[in-house]
Amino acid sequence: MDLNEFGYKQELKRSLTLTDLVVYGMIFMIPIAPFGVYGYVNAQAPGSVPLAYLIAMAAMLFTALSYGSMARAFPIAGSVYSYAQRGLHPQIGFIAGWVMLLDYLLIPPLLYVFSAMALNHLYPDIPKVGFILAFLVSATLVNLRGITFTARINIVFLLAQLLVLGIFLVYAWNALHDGGGNGELTLAPLYNPETFDLTLLMQAVSIAVLSFLGFDAISTLAEETKGDPGRSVGKASLLTLLVMGAIFMVQTWIASDLAAGMGFKSADTAFYEIAELAAGSWLATLTAIATALAWGVAVAVVSQATVSRLLFGMARDGQLPKVLAKVHPTHNTPYLSIYLVTLLSLVICYLFIDAADTLTSLVNFGALSGFMLLHLTVINHYWRRKRSGQVIRHVLCPVIGFLIVAAIMYNMGVEAQKLGLIWIALGVAYLCLLNKLGARTALSDPSNV
Numbered sequence: 001m002d003l004n005e006f007g008y009k010q011e012l013k014r015s016l017t018l019t020d021l022v023v024y025g026m027i028f029m030i031p032i033a034p035f036g037v038y039g040y041v042n043a044q045a046p047g048s049v050p051l052a053y054l055i056a057m058a059a060m061l062f063t064a065l066s067y068g069s070m071a072r073a074f075p076i077a078g079s080v081y082s083y084a085q086r087g088l089h090p091q092i093g094f095i096a097g098w099v100m101l102l103d104y105l106l107i108p109p110l111l112y113v114f115s116a117m118a119l120n121h122l123y124p125d126i127p128k129v130g131f132i133l134a135f136l137v138s139a140t141l142v143n144l145r146g147i148t149f150t151a152r153i154n155i156v157f158l159l160a161q162l163l164v165l166g167i168f169l170v171y172a173w174n175a176l177h178d179g180g181g182n183g184e185l186t187l188a189p190l191y192n193p194e195t196f197d198l199t200l201l202m203q204a205v206s207i208a209v210l211s212f213l214g215f216d217a218i219s220t221l222a223e224e225t226k227g228d229p230g231r232s233v234g235k236a237s238l239l240t241l242l243v244m245g246a247i248f249m250v251q252t253w254i255a256s257d258l259a260a261g262m263g264f265k266s267a268d269t270a271f272y273e274i275a276e277l278a279a280g281s282w283l284a285t286l287t288a289i290a291t292a293l294a295w296g297v298a299v300a301v302v303s304q305a306t307v308s309r310l311l312f313g314m315a316r317d318g319q320l321p322k323v324l325a326k327v328h329p330t331h332n333t334p335y336l337s338i339y340l341v342t343l344l345s346l347v348i349c350y351l352f353i354d355a356a357d358t359l360t361s362l363v364n365f366g367a368l369s370g371f372m373l374l375h376l377t378v379i380n381h382y383w384r385r386k387r388s389g390q391v392i393r394h395v396l397c398p399v400i401g402f403l404i405v406a407a408i409m410y411n412m413g414v415e416a417q418k419l420g421l422i423w424i425a426l427g428v429a430y431l432c433l434l435n436k437l438g439a440r441t442a443l444s445d446p447s448n449v
Helices: 020-031 034-044 049-074 078-088 090-122 126-144 147-177 200-211 216-226 228-259 271-277 281-316 335-352 355-383 393-410 412-436
Strands: none
Touching: 020 147, 020 216, 020 228, 020 281, 034 049, 034 200, 034 228, 034 271, 034 281, 049 078, 049 200, 049 216, 049 228, 049 355, 049 393, 078 090, 078 216, 078 281, 078 355, 090 126, 090 281, 090 335, 090 355, 090 412, 126 281, 126 335, 147 228, 147 271, 147 281, 200 228, 200 355, 216 228, 216 281, 216 355, 216 393, 228 271, 271 281, 281 335, 335 355, 355 393, 355 412
C-alpha cells in the first residue's frame, strides 16, 4: 500500500504481521480484564456478569465490522479520526479524533491508577504514586524502542496472562464441581428470570464494554503493518473481538456459578474473593498481582503506543502542533508524541488517583462516541458516496451497531455524560479557533478521496 495516494510519505516502520496485530489487540483488551471489573459489573447486574459481557461483545461485533470496512478504504494511521475525516467530512473527522483522544489519552492513566490501587492494597508501605511512576517509565522506554520491540514484549505479556487465567479456570472448575456455588455450570448467569432487569443489565453492559475497548486500537497501526494493511487490520479486529469475547465469557461464567450465594466485601476485591474460594489466599494474591501488572505494564505499553499514533496522525494533518508528528530517525517512532502522552498521563493520574470510576466512565464515553461516528462514516462513504449496493454490510450492520452503542451511552452515568459533552464542546471551540487561524486540514475537500 502506497501512502502517496493519501498525501503522506512512509515514515513509520512496516514490520507487523496479522498475528502481531491480534496479539496487540488481545493485550490491549486484557485476557484477565474481568478480574479487575467483575465486582462493578456484578453490582449492577448481580449474577449476570457473563450476560453483560455477551451483550457487550454483540455490540462491539458490529463496530468491528465497520472498522474492517473503513480500514480497507483508508489503511492509514489515525483510526476513527482518519476514517471520519476522509469518509464523512474533515471537520467531523476532527471531532471524531477529539472524542477518541478522550478514550486513548485516559486509558493509560486509568490503567496506572487501577494497578496502583491493587498493589497498594497488597503493599501499603509503598505509595500509589510510586507504582504509577514505575509503570509510566517502563511503558515509555518500551515504546521508544520501536514497534517491533513492543510487539515482542506483547507476546511475553500475553502468555503470562493466559497462564494465570488457565490456573484460575482449573481450580475454579474443580471447586465448582466439588460442591461450591451452584455445584455445576448452569444457565443462571446467562438468564435468570427472577433477577433479570433490563435497565440494570444495560448499566452493567456500559461497564463490561470497557473490557472490549482495544480491538479498535489495532487500526492505529495500519502504517506499520506489512502486506495488505487494510485487510489485515479488518481481520485482526474481528478475530481479536471474537477470541477475547469467548475468553471473557468462560471466566465470568465459571466465576458466577462458583460465587452463587456469596457476599462480597467490596466491588474492588470481588473476583479475588472468588479466587480465594476456589483455591485459597495464594490464588487470590496471584490474580490480584497479575491484574495489576497486566493493567499497569502490559496494556499501558500498547495503549501508550495507540494514543501516540493518533496524535501523530492528527499532527501530521495540522490539527495538532506539527512537532507531534516528528519521527525518531533510528527507531521510527513518534517519540515526541510518546513523551507528551507520558507527561499527560502523570498529570491525569495525579488528578484522578482516587476517582477511578470517573475515569472509567470518561474512557467509555470517548470510545463509544467515536464508534457512533464510525458507523455513520461507513454508511456515508460506502452507501451514499461509493454506491456500493451492499445493504447488509454498509447499511444494516452499521445502523444496528450505532443503535446498540447509543443505547449503552444512554444508560451511562449522568456525570460521565456531562463531562463528555463538556469535552466535545472544548473540541468544537478548538476547531473553530483552528478554522479562524486558517489551520484547516489538508483534506479540505472530502470529495477528492
